[in-house]
Amino acid sequence: MAQQAMICEPITPAKLLGFEVEIDPAAGQAHCLPEVYDRHINRHNALQGGIAATLLDVVAGVTASLAHDPQGLTPVSAVSLIINYVGPGRAGPIRAVGTRREGRV
DSSP, rough: OOOOOOOOOOOOOOHTTOEEEEEEETTTTEEEEOOOOOOBBOTTSSOOOOHHHHHHHHHHHHHHHHHTTTTSSSSSOOSOOOOOOSSSOEEEEEEEEEEEEEEEE
């Protein structure tokens, strides 16, 4: 089996959905700053839960990568992702933030 080249550019679900990811290595943070459009809204006029989970997964993964390199490109995988939804997301700008604290995201 041939050895695969390392991925140097992040290809993420956020990119697929058209969301930008900002990285602040000094603060140990990643931010996803999407504009929520009608295509992201479910039949209850709220942000679709799977898209919210994707945003959180992306910022958590990039933030975890910051423990290994300042660009946040080191591949990592979530073993578990538990989300408690406390209210609906609505159309318009939102922000998902991942913050690294003492070895944890």
